[in-house]
Amino acid sequence: MKSIILREGREKSLRRRHPWIFSGAIARVEGDPKSGETVEIKSAAGEWLARGSYSPRSQITVRVWTFNAAEEIGPEFFRARLGIALESRGLLGSAASFDRPHPADEGAQSALRLVNAESDGLPGIIVDRYAEFLVIQLLTTGAEYWRKALVSELERTLAPAGMYERSDVDVREKEGLEKRSGVLAGGEPPDLLEIREGPCRFLVDLKRGHKTGFYLDQRENRALMPEYAAEAEVLNCFSYTGGFGVAALKARAARVTNLDSSAQVLDLARRNFDLNGLDQSKVEYVAGDAFAVLREWRDAERRFDLVILDPPKFVESTSQLTRASRGYKDINLLAFKLLRRGGVLFTFSCSGLMSPELFQKIVADAALDAGREARIIRRLSQAADHPTGLSFPEASYLKGLVCKVAV
Numbered sequence: 001m002k003s004i005i006l007r008e009g010r011e012k013s014l015r016r017r018h019p020w021i022f023s024g025a026i027a028r029v030e031g032d033p034k035s036g037e038t039v040e041i042k043s044a045a046g047e048w049l050a051r052g053s054y055s056p057r058s059q060i061t062v063r064v065w066t067f068n069a070a071e072e073i074g075p076e077f078f079r080a081r082l083g084i085a086l087e088s089r090g091l092l093g094s095a096a097s098f099d100r101p102h103p104a105d106e107g108a109q110s111a112l113r114l115v116n117a118e119s120d121g122l123p124g125i126i127v128d129r130y131a132e133f134l135v136i137q138l139l140t141t142g143a144e145y146w147r148k149a150l151v152s153e154l155e156r157t158l159a160p161a162g163m164y165e166r167s168d169v170d171v172r173e174k175e176g177l178e179k180r181s182g183v184l185a186g187g188e189p190p191d192l193l194e195i196r197e198g199p200c201r202f203l204v205d206l207k208r209g210h211k212t213g214f215y216l217d218q219r220e221n222r223a224l225m226p227e228y229a230a231e232a233e234v235l236n237c238f239s240y241t242g243g244f245g246v247a248a249l250k251a252r253a254a255r256v257t258n259l260d261s262s263a264q265v266l267d268l269a270r271r272n273f274d275l276n277g278l279d280q281s282k283v284e285y286v287a288g289d290a291f292a293v294l295r296e297w298r299d300a301e302r303r304f305d306l307v308i309l310d311p312p313k314f315v316e317s318t319s320q321l322t323r324a325s326r327g328y329k330d331i332n333l334l335a336f337k338l339l340r341r342g343g344v345l346f347t348f349s350c351s352g353l354m355s356p357e358l359f360q361k362i363v364a365d366a367a368l369d370a371g372r373e374a375r376i377i378r379r380l381s382q383a384a385d386h387p388t389g390l391s392f393p394e395a396s397y398l399k400g401l402v403c404k405v406a407v
């Protein structure tokens with residue numbers, strides 16, 4: 001029996017159903033398991049605790065598949081877990097069809113997350129739906145080991161037009177895996193695929209775009225634009241392909257400025273504004289470094305009614321936390337300087353190592369140094385299709401504050 005034996009007293013997190021076992025918690029490995037293979041997890045006293053995938057190259061040496069001794073890991077396991085994930089999103093039976101939403105359905109969504117890794121009981125596995133295609137990330141040795149079974153179950157259950165892999169992320173290297181991307185099954189998606197998000201439509205680059213192509217986790221936050229953007233001059237920082245900006249102009253914003261470091265993604269943003277029939281005379285596109293551009297606008301006394309800050313992850317490790325905190329403070333300080341009295345700031349951190357308490361403190365310090373008095377009027381997180389397991393708080397990576405400037 002291939003097993004992991006824990007050090008004495010190191011089983012406490014497993015008893016609380018946390019799915020990670022770090023290398024330092026392991027006393028010995030028995031049976032010479034292969035990378036990705038399923039191992040039994042036992043306490044120092046020999047008590048069976050769980051069953052998980054073995055990753056000898058990673059600091060997270062085991063990721064738990066199941067805490068149920070009767071549950072074997074194989075195709076039936078993945079079929080059951082996928083069924084639970086789909087059911088939780090209301091997507092079982094006929095509801096799982098890949099028909100496009102009717103154009104008149106203003107609440108329709110044609111893109112969402114179907115499997116959210118550990119929080120859906122499938123560590124290292126991300127499955128996103130974009131219209132009739134699936135985009136999949138296999139991030140760990142366990143996910144890689146069961147690649148064929150996963151693809152087979154997704155084909156059988158959902159019958160998409162095609163499945164595209166986007167396992168082209170740095171985290172795979174920590175697992176001793178090469179980056180991979182390309183068609184997994186079925187047809188290849190087009191270079192740009194149209195998706196529907198309520199009243200908005202977007203062109204998405206599934207093959208080369210950020211994450212799996214689009215920031216699906218911000219869907220519910222973009223849907224708040226009608227409450228804040230009407231008649232406002234809006235600055236959409238780190239705009240990517242214009243998601244918040246399109247939603248703001250749809251919500252009758254007076255003007256939208258999209259700022260991003262990439263001229264290429266701003267070209268796609270232009271196409272998204274056109275796709276939604278929006279007035280391009282009300283839209284400005286600026287390619288440049290957000291920190292430098294915002295300083296220029298601060299010095300020029302440019303002002304906005306609504307500023308949206310959705311920067312990329314600043315923190316990859318705990319050693320970077322101090323430097324990242326300075327970056328978050330700097331960008332938020334500049335945003336507060338650019339807001340008119342009564343203006344609103346939507347500010348986010350997608351860094352999992354940044355706690356909500358620290359993020360709030362950073363934003364508070366930024367407002368203080370900017371000489372602005374502001375109040376939190378809303379707290380935001382990732383969309384409901386990106387759930388957080390109660391025993392896995394690490395899944396709550398996206399933190400957002402809506403702050404209103406009083407003075």
